[in-house]
Amino acid sequence: MLENIDTSLIDWSRAQFALTAIYHWIFVPLTLGLAVIMGIMETVYYRTGDEFWKHTAKFWMKLFGINFAVGVATGLILEFEFGTNWSNYSWFVGDIFGAPLAIEGILAFFMEATFIAVMFFGWEKVSKRFHLTATWLTGLGATISAWWILVANAWMQNPVGMEFNPDTARNEMVDFWAVATSPMAVNKFFHSVLSGWVLAAVFVVGVSCWYLLKKRDKKFALASVKVAAWVGLCAAVFSAWTGDGSGYQVAQKQPMKLAAMEGYYEGRQGAGLVAFGILNPDKKTADDGENPFLMRIEIPKMLSLLAERRMDAFVPGINDLLKGGYTLEDGTKALSAEEKIEKGKKAIGAFSAYRTARAAGNDAEAEVAAKVLKENVAYFGYGYIKDVNELVPNVPLTFYMFRVMVILGGYFILFFILVLFLSYKKDLAGMRWMHWIALWTIPLGYLAGQAGWVVAECGRQPWAIQDMLPTSAAISKLDVSSVQTTFFIFLVLFTVMLIAEVGIMLKAIRKGPSTASGHSPEGK
Numbered sequence: 001m002l003e004n005i006d007t008s009l010i011d012w013s014r015a016q017f018a019l020t021a022i023y024h025w026i027f028v029p030l031t032l033g034l035a036v037i038m039g040i041m042e043t044v045y046y047r048t049g050d051e052f053w054k055h056t057a058k059f060w061m062k063l064f065g066i067n068f069a070v071g072v073a074t075g076l077i078l079e080f081e082f083g084t085n086w087s088n089y090s091w092f093v094g095d096i097f098g099a100p101l102a103i104e105g106i107l108a109f110f111m112e113a114t115f116i117a118v119m120f121f122g123w124e125k126v127s128k129r130f131h132l133t134a135t136w137l138t139g140l141g142a143t144i145s146a147w148w149i150l151v152a153n154a155w156m157q158n159p160v161g162m163e164f165n166p167d168t169a170r171n172e173m174v175d176f177w178a179v180a181t182s183p184m185a186v187n188k189f190f191h192s193v194l195s196g197w198v199l200a201a202v203f204v205v206g207v208s209c210w211y212l213l214k215k216r217d218k219k220f221a222l223a224s225v226k227v228a229a230w231v232g233l234c235a236a237v238f239s240a241w242t243g244d245g246s247g248y249q250v251a252q253k254q255p256m257k258l259a260a261m262e263g264y265y266e267g268r269q270g271a272g273l274v275a276f277g278i279l280n281p282d283k284k285t286a287d288d289g290e291n292p293f294l295m296r297i298e299i300p301k302m303l304s305l306l307a308e309r310r311m312d313a314f315v316p317g318i319n320d321l322l323k324g325g326y327t328l329e330d331g332t333k334a335l336s337a338e339e340k341i342e343k344g345k346k347a348i349g350a351f352s353a354y355r356t357a358r359a360a361g362n363d364a365e366a367e368v369a370a371k372v373l374k375e376n377v378a379y380f381g382y383g384y385i386k387d388v389n390e391l392v393p394n395v396p397l398t399f400y401m402f403r404v405m406v407i408l409g410g411y412f413i414l415f416f417i418l419v420l421f422l423s424y425k426k427d428l429a430g431m432r433w434m435h436w437i438a439l440w441t442i443p444l445g446y447l448a449g450q451a452g453w454v455v456a457e458c459g460r461q462p463w464a465i466q467d468m469l470p471t472s473a474a475i476s477k478l479d480v481s482s483v484q485t486t487f488f489i490f491l492v493l494f495t496v497m498l499i500a501e502v503g504i505m506l507k508a509i510r511k512g513p514s515t516a517s518g519h520s521p522e523g524k
Contacts, residue, residue, distance in 0.1 A: 012483040013085045013475045018457070019487065020078045022450060023494040027071030027501075029449050032146060032193055033200020033235075034064040035139025037228055039132075046132045056220055058123075059513035060204065061135075063505055065120060068142075070501045074494060085483065089464050089474035096162050096173045097152055100180070104148035111141035146196075147189050154185035156465050157456070158253040164377050166354045166370060171468070184253060187245040188456075194239040195449050198412055201232025202438075202445035205419055207509055209438035212429050220513050226423050233416035240409055244306065250459075251307035251315070254466060256391060257459035259318045260398040262303060263292050267320040270312050272298030276403075279396050285389050286318045292395075318395075322388050337388040344383030347376035381468045390470075393461040401454040408448035415441055 038060040045053035079101060082090050090097070118126060118134035126134070155161075161178030162171045173179060205228050208221040251258045258264070263279050264271070265286055277296030284290070301311040308315065316334070320326050324336030335343075354369035385391060419438070422428040460466055464474035 007472075009478065009480045009483065010471055010475055012480055012487060013478075014471060016085060016483055016487045016490065017078075017081055019490055019494070020074060020081060021453065021457075023498065024071065024074040024078050025449060025453055026446060026498065027067050027074065028146070029192075029196030029199040030067050030203060031064065031071055031142050032139075032196035033198070033203070033231070034060055034067070035135075035142055036197055037200055037204055037231055038064060039136045039139050040227055040231070041224075042132050042135050046128050052219070052223075054123075055513055056223060057135075059220070060224070061119065062508055065116075066501060066504050066508065068116070070497050073497065077490070085476050085478070086464070086474050087476040089469060091170065092469055092474070093159075093162075093171045093465060095170055096155065096159075096179060099173060099176065100148040100152040100155075104145050104152075108141050108145035108148060112138055112145065115141060143193060146193055150189045150192055151180055151182075151185045153456075154182060154188045155179055156463075157188075157460060158182060158184040158249070159465050159468055164373075164380070166351055166373060167358070169351075169355075183245075184249045187242055187249055191239060191242040191246050192452075194235045194242060195452060197235035198232055198239060199445040199449055201228040201235065201416065202412065202441050204228035205232065205416075206438045206442040209428075209435040210509070211512070213432060213435040213439075217512055218429055222423065222429060225419060225428065229416045229419040229423065232412065233420065236409065236412045236416060240413070243406075243409065247306050248309070254460055255316055256318065256321050257393065257398070257455075258307060259316070259321060260393045260395045260459050261402040261455060263296075263395055263399045264303070264315070264317045265292050265319050267314060267316040267326060269304065269314045270301040271303040271307070271315040272300045273302035273306065274399075275299050277399075279399060281396075283395075286322055286392060318392055322391065337382075337385075337391055340379045340382040341385050341388070343376045343379035344381060344385070346383075347373055347380045348383040350376065351380075379467065381463065381465070381470050381473070384470050384473045385462070390462050393459050398455055398459040401451040401458075404451040405448055405455060408444055408451070411444070412441075412448070 038057045041053055041057035041060065044050070045057060082097075115134040115137040118131065119138050122131050122134060159171070160182050161173055161175035163174050164170075165172050179185075205225050208224040208228070211217045211221040247258070250261075262274055263277060264274075274293075275297045278294045280291055280294050282290050283292050304313040304315055305311050307313065314326065316326055320334070322337045324334045324339060326334050328334055350369045350372035354366050354373060357363075357366035357369055415437075419428070419434070422431060422434060428434060462470045462472065464471045
C-alpha cells in the first residue's frame with residue numbers, strides 16, 4: 001500500500017471519479033425507466049393492433065436511443081478509472097470486484113447490444129411478437145447490467161464472501177452467491193432501478209405536458225401521461241419501501257453513515273428521526289462541545305424503529321462509534337476507533353512479518369504471523385487511519401442530501417397521484433399551471449437520484465471498501481497534475497456530450513411524434 005500519500009492526490013482522484021459517476025448517472029436511470037414505459041406502450045400495440053401505440057412507442061424509443069448512446073460512453077470511462085486512478089484497489093480486490101463487472105460486460109451489455117438493433121431497425125423486418133420480445137429484452141439487458149454494477153458497489157459497502165490471502169496480498173472470492181445476493185445488493189438494486197423508473201416517468205409526464213402547453217399532439221400526450229404516471233406512482237411507492245430496507249442495511253453494516261445521515265452524535269434508546277433540521281456550522285468534530293443543530297424537529301423513536309425494528313432500541317451516534325463501549329446485539333462491547341486502529345496496525349504488521357518469514361523459509365514464524373493476521377484482518381483498513389476524526393464522513397453534505405432525496409421521494413408520490421387524478425377526472429390538457437409544474441419536476445427527478453448517490457458514496461468515507469481499505473490506500477501513485485489535467489478534460493468532454501445530447505433530444509421533442517407519412521399519431 002502507499003505511504004505518506006499526497007492528500008491532494010486523494011482529493012483529485014475522488015473528484016475525477018465523482019465527476020464521471022455523476023455524469024454517468026444522468027443517463028442510466030432514464031434508460032432503465034424509458035425501457036419499461038416504451039415496452040408497455042408496444043405491448044398495448046401488440047395486443048390491440050392500434051398504430052397509434054406503435055408510433056407512440058417509437059417516439060419514446062428514439063429518446064431512449066439518444067440517451068443510451070451517451071450513457072455507454074461515460075460508463076466505459078468509469079470502469080477504466082478503476083485501473084488508472086485506483087490501481088491499489090484493483091489489485092487488492094480485483095478477483096472479487098472484477099467478477100460482477102465482467103459478467104455485466106459479457107452477458108448484460110452484449111444482450112443489450114444484440115436486441116437494441118432489432119428494436120430500432122426491425123419494425124418492418126421481423127414479426128410483431130419478435131420485435132416486442134426484443135424491446136423487452138433490451139430493457140431487461142439494461143436492468144441486468146444495473147444489477148451487476150450495483151452488486152459490485154454493494155460489495156464495497158459491505159464486503160462479504162471473501163478471504164484475504166497473504167501469499168498473494170489479495171482478497172479472494174470464496175462465495176460468489178454471498179457477493180451476488182447480499183441483502184445490501186438486493187436492496188440497492190431495487191431502490192436504484194425503481195428510482196430510474198421514477199425519473200423516466202417524471203420525464204415522460206413533463207415532456208408530454210409540454211405538448212399540452214403548446215396545444216399539440218393532445219391524444220399522444222395524454223396517453224403518454226397516463227402510462228408514465230402509473231409506472232411512476234408504483235415505482236415511487238416501492239422505492240420508498242426499498243429505501244426503508246436500504247436504511248436498515250446501512251444501520252446494520254454502516255452505522256457511521258447512518259449517524260451522519262441524521263447528524264446524530266450522542267446515541268440513545270428510542271432515538272428520534274430528524275424530520276427537519278438545520279445543522280450548526282460551528283460543529284467541526286465529534287468532541288468539540290458544540291451543539292450539532294441550530295434547530296430540529298424530530299419524529300420520536302422513529303430512528304430506532306427504522307434502524308433496529310424496535311422503538312426502544314439503542315442507536316449509536318458518532319461519539320459512541322468513536323469511543324466504543326456500548327453493548328452490541330450479541331452482548332459484546334463495541335470496540336473504540338482507537339482499538340480498531342491498533343488491531344489494524346497489528347494486522348498490517350503481521351502481514352509484513354508473514355511475508356518476511358515466508359521469503360526466509362521460516363514456516364514456524366509464518367504460521368504465528370498468519371494466526372495474528374487472521375485474528376485482526378477484519379480491521380485491516382483501520383491500520384491506515386491516522387486520526388479517529390478521519391472516520392467521520394462529511395456530516396452536513398450527507399445530512400442535507402439525505403433529506404433532499406427523502407423529501408423529493410414523497411413529492412413524487414403526491415405528484416403522480418395528482419397527475420392521474422387530473423388525467424382521469426379533470427381536463428389535464430387545459431391546466432397550464434400543471435403543465436409548468438410537470439416541466440419543472442423533470443430536474444427534480446435528476447436531483448433526487450444524484451442526492452441518493454451522494455449519501456451512499458460520501459456517507460461511507462473514508463472507505464473505498466468499508467472497514468477494509470481507505471481511499472488513501474486505494475489510489476494509484478500518480479502526479480497530481482496528471483489527475484487534475486484529466487479531470488478538466490473529462491469535465492469539458494462530458495459537458496459537451498451532455499449539451500449535445502440535450503440538444504438532440506430537444507430537436508426530437510420539438511419535431512414530435514410522427515408516422516411514416518410525416519403526420520402525428522392523431523393525423524394532424
